[in-house]
Amino acid sequence: MNQNSVPQSDSASILYRVKHRTHYQYSSDVSVCQNQLRMQPVSGGNLQCHRSQIRIEPAPTTIESHFDYFGNHVQTFSIESVHRSLVVTASSVVSIEPQAVIDEDSTPPWEQCSSSIELAPAEPLIDEHRFNSPLVRCGEPFAQYATSSFTPGRSLLAASLDLTRRIHADFRYDTTVTTVNTTPEEAFAIRAGVCQDFAHIQIACLRSIGLAARYVSGYLRTTPPPGKPRMVGADESHAWLEVHAGKDVGWIGLDPTNACMVSTNHIPICVGRDYGDVSPMRGVVLGGGAHTLKVSVDVEPIEDKSKS
Missing domain, CATH: 3.10.620.30 (C8orf32 fold)
Incomplete structure (x- = not known):
């Protein structure tokens, strides 16, 4: 990430729509896969999560949700049908509050x-x-x-x-x-x-x-x-x-x-x-041969809060 690509911070809270899409394409059939996701934000600190959802294609056979030792939101799922493509899309709407300004010399030694x-x-x-x-x-x-x-x-x-x-x-x-x-x-x-x-x-x-x-x-x-x-x-x-x-x-x-x-x-x-x-996605597959991976992330500020 290039420093010059980062805009100056705003003094007011900012509402964002975030989409994280992960696409695995396999050269041969996958008969079973098991995966764990950490892609959903948790409200806390200066972040408020207003909405978050995970879409998985093909539809998982089983899926469960829990919070890990560090308080992260974890989705665990398995797909037990034959497939050659796996697409996981995490979509969230969050707001970020500005942190209090801290003078460099005001913290303890x-x-x-x-x-x-x-x-x-x-x-x-x-x-x-x-x-x-x-x-x-x-x-x-x-x-x-x-x-x-x-x-x-x-x-x-x-x-x-x-x-x-x-x-x-x-x-x-x-x-x-x-x-x-x-x-x-x-x-x-x-x-x-x-x-x-x-x-x-x-x-x-x-x-x-x-x-x-x-x-x-x-x-x-x-x-x-x-x-x-x-x-x-x-x-x-x-x-x-x-x-x-x-x-x-x-x-x-x-x-x-x-x-x-x-x-x-x-x-x-x-x-x-x-x-x-904190790895966003990890798992194991049975079969699949070679694979290609494409990941895209879209972070969109929402100026009209009615669209959130």
């Missing part, structure tokens, strides 16, 4: 947040986001990289924003050099990757100095170049992170891909320790 985090009753999982997770491992190289930003006594937000901007400056956005399975260590070594890699790297840096940081998946509103029409399906899935700044401030969203704090242009869907906890 980062050492205070690192040495002892007081767990708020509504946030029982904070401490869990301070340690290793399946895809993000703490390490000395990450701690050393973070040290330039986290100088003694510096405000947590000022230091975290500085780290966010350094990652944006030091790492090249390149869709050709990493895959969904690339580790943070590998992306860190080549100083390149995509939003998933940058979020993982910053989380690794923060956890390596004792801070709580979690992965966020969602969507980012973008704008077309001047004079060009908006293209349906041109918006992207996106990833960023949140760092915990103590019980009085809570989670603060940071986007290292775009060197900014999270704004009303960011639409969160799921949170977790790393990408493995």
Whole structure:
């Protein structure tokens, strides 16, 4: 995601219509498939979900819904009829409220947040986001990289924003050099990757100095170049992170891909320790041969609220 494609945040809430379409085409028959989806937003924080639905073609044999350990909405389904195509479309209407403006120097010193985090009753999982997770491992190289930003006594937000901007400056956005399975260590070594890699790297840096940081998946509103029409399906899935700044401030969203704090242009869907906890769609198939995958995301601001 290019920083220049992100519009300035609005001071008022924004209503969005979001459509995420995933299409698998198989070269031979699939007799059975089982899948798990995390594509539906959950109201909380500055997001209000007004409506959300999942359409699956062909129609599933079984489907059930639950909330996972991190509070994400999960749909689990199976298709037990022969098929060569699978199309999943998630459609939602959400509103995003602007976050309160936080002065960079108003948050506690980062050492205070690192040495002892007081767990708020509504946030029982904070401490869990301070340690290793399946895809993000703490390490000395990450701690050393973070040290330039986290100088003694510096405000947590000022230091975290500085780290966010350094990652944006030091790492090249390149869709050709990493895959969904690339580790943070590998992306860190080549100083390149995509939003998933940058979020993982910053989380690794923060956890390596004792801070709580979690992965966020969602969507980012973008704008077309001047004079060009908006293209349906041109918006992207996106990833960023949140760092915990103590019980009085809570989670603060940071986007290292775009060197900014999270704004009303960011639409969160799921949170977790790393990408493995929030993958939009995963599953297994019996048969199918080779397959092709097409994904499109459309994020449309709704100016007339009666159309929502």
